[in-house]
Amino acid sequence: xxxxxxxxxxxxxxxxxxxxxxxxxxxxxxxxxxxxxxxxxxxxxxxxxxxxxxxxxxxxxxxxxxxxxxxxxxxxxxxxxxxxxxxxxxxxxxxxxxxxxxxxxxxxxxxxxxxxxxxxxxxxxxxxxxxxxxxxxxxxxxxxxxxxxxxxxxxxxxxxxxxxxxxxxxxxxxxxxxxxxxxxxxxxxxxxxxxxxxxxxxxxxxxxxxxxxxxxxxxxxxxxxxxxxxxxxxxxx
Numbered sequence: 001x002x003x004x005x006x007x008x009x010x011x012x013x014x015x016x017x018x019x020x021x022x023x024x025x026x027x028x029x030x031x032x033x034x035x036x037x038x039x040x041x042x043x044x045x046x047x048x049x050x051x052x053x054x055x056x057x058x059x060x061x062x063x064x065x066x067x068x069x070x071x072x073x074x075x076x077x078x079x080x081x082x083x084x085x086x087x088x089x090x091x092x093x094x095x096x097x098x099x100x101x102x103x104x105x106x107x108x109x110x111x112x113x114x115x116x117x118x119x120x121x122x123x124x125x126x127x128x129x130x131x132x133x134x135x136x137x138x139x140x141x142x143x144x145x146x147x148x149x150x151x152x153x154x155x156x157x158x159x160x161x162x163x164x165x166x167x168x169x170x171x172x173x174x175x176x177x178x179x180x181x182x183x184x185x186x187x188x189x190x191x192x193x194x195x196x197x198x199x200x201x202x203x204x205x206x207x208x209x210x211x212x213x214x215x216x217x218x219x220x221x222x223x224x225x226x227x228x229x230x231x232x233x234x235x236x237x
Contacts, residue, residue: 036193044162081156091135123183
């Protein structure tokens with residue numbers, strides 16, 4: 001199976017600190033791929049580099065056969081890669097409706113935008129009830145739903161999810177992961193960065209473990225759930 005997005009030799013530096021140390025990985029169309037690891041391992045930095053939001057010191061990123069390594073962030077969105085940032089980054093002084101409309105800012109296909117608007121409101125019924133309320137008045141779980149819905153309004157081919165379970169109650173985490181599975185089953189390719197290793201590996205087709213900026217394990221999500229190193233380091237077994 002050829003990769004939809006392929007990363008080779010990716011390095012990211014912050015001053016003299018090498019945060020990501022020449023990693024290779026691939027995302028296959030229609031799959032959930034997860035990158036798991038401890039806090040500070042380089043997970044979020046990897047996503048930011050893919051999105052063009054931090055500079056790459058070295059490496060190559062190829063998406064749908066095109067080199068996007070040096071492409072600016074807004075052009076990467078245009079190509080079909082959307083990111084849901086860690087901490088949700090909803091625009092709290094705008095309404096839910098305005099946040100969703102901003103997700104489609106680069107599109108001009110009004111009929112398709114309207115269809116996607118109805119799709120995300122069906123996916124997240126709670127947002128429909130709060131359309132004209134400020135995003136800042138939503139609960140943490142509702143803000144996470146809004147952040148995902150806003151990213152989907154860009155109609156991406158690849159959705160980058162950065163720590164979607166962070167700070168949420170266990171029941172809300174389960175709901176978010178059910179939604180992640182549902183949108184993937186409709187064909188969306190997802191790259192999931194997550195500290196909740198068990199949840200991430202349960203939904204992932206393919207998984208990578210990153211430690212101090214280096215990928216140390218890869219395999220299917222199912223296989224890594226049973227891997228002794230993962231069990232010991234991340235699952236407390």
